[in-house]
Each structure stands twice: as C-alpha cells, then as structure tokens.
Amino acid sequence: MHQPHPNHPPAITLLRHAVTLPWESLDQALKQHVDAGVILGDATTPGTAHWHLRHITEIFQLHSATLRGTTPPSPDALPTDPRALRDLLLADINTLDAWLTQQDHAFFDRPVIYGRSHSFLEMVSVMLQHITWHAAAVHYWVCWRRDQA
16 A cells, blocks of 8 residues: 555545534534534525535535545435534545545646636645535524524
8 A cells, every 4th residue: 555645634634623623613513502402494495504514514525526536426315414414524524535545646736626726735625614614604503593582
C-alpha cells in the first residue's frame, strides 16, 4: 500500500470535526436541540432546521460523488431521523476516506470540476464550509422559532 497524500488525512479530520467536535459542530446543534426534544420542523420545507440537516447530508453525498466521479444516491433514500442523518453523514465521510486512501498522489493534484475548477483542498473547503454553515442554520432556526414564541 502506498503512503497517503499529505492533504488526505487532515482533510478527512476536518470534515469529521465539523460533525463531531463538542462545540461549533453538527453534534453541538443536535445535542443542544434534538436531545432536548426540540422539534426541528418538516424536512421537506426549505429553511427549517430539519431541512438544513437533511441538506447537509444530501449535498455532502453530491460533493463526495463529484470527487469520486460517481453518481450520488437519490435524496429520496435519506433517513428522516435527525440522528440517522448525522450517522449517515459520518458513514459517508468514512466512505470518502477509504476511497481517498486508494488514490495515487496524482489524484490530489487534478482539478475537481464542481461548477468550476477547484483544487482538492478547495473542494474539501467547500464541503467543510457547507457542513458548518448549515449546522449553524439548524441552531439559529431553533433559536429564531423559540424567540418568535
């Protein structure tokens, strides 16, 4: 087996941290709100906390498929349970990690076409920012609803 590319392990670590760190992460939003029994709204209504949570997983699958040159799974197959969505997101990060482990170093230097040409690190940044932005949207939607009551 070849040595991993220097950008591979840190990229996956950052993606996992966006989900699992105890602060400023998806897990923080879930612990603070889902574990407290807060209703996240309808997953099919754009803008609700549940929609943002589902959207994180759906778009991660799209981004990952773009990197791997595959077709993403149908969003219709996504679970509805918030914790199941989180667990699927981590499983998808693990799948991407395993796939990246098999790539030669040249892969990490090739452009990734997603709307425009990106480097591997730019694409991972897009993925990381997407998770973080929508995890914050989950939190702030709940806060906004609470403040409206």
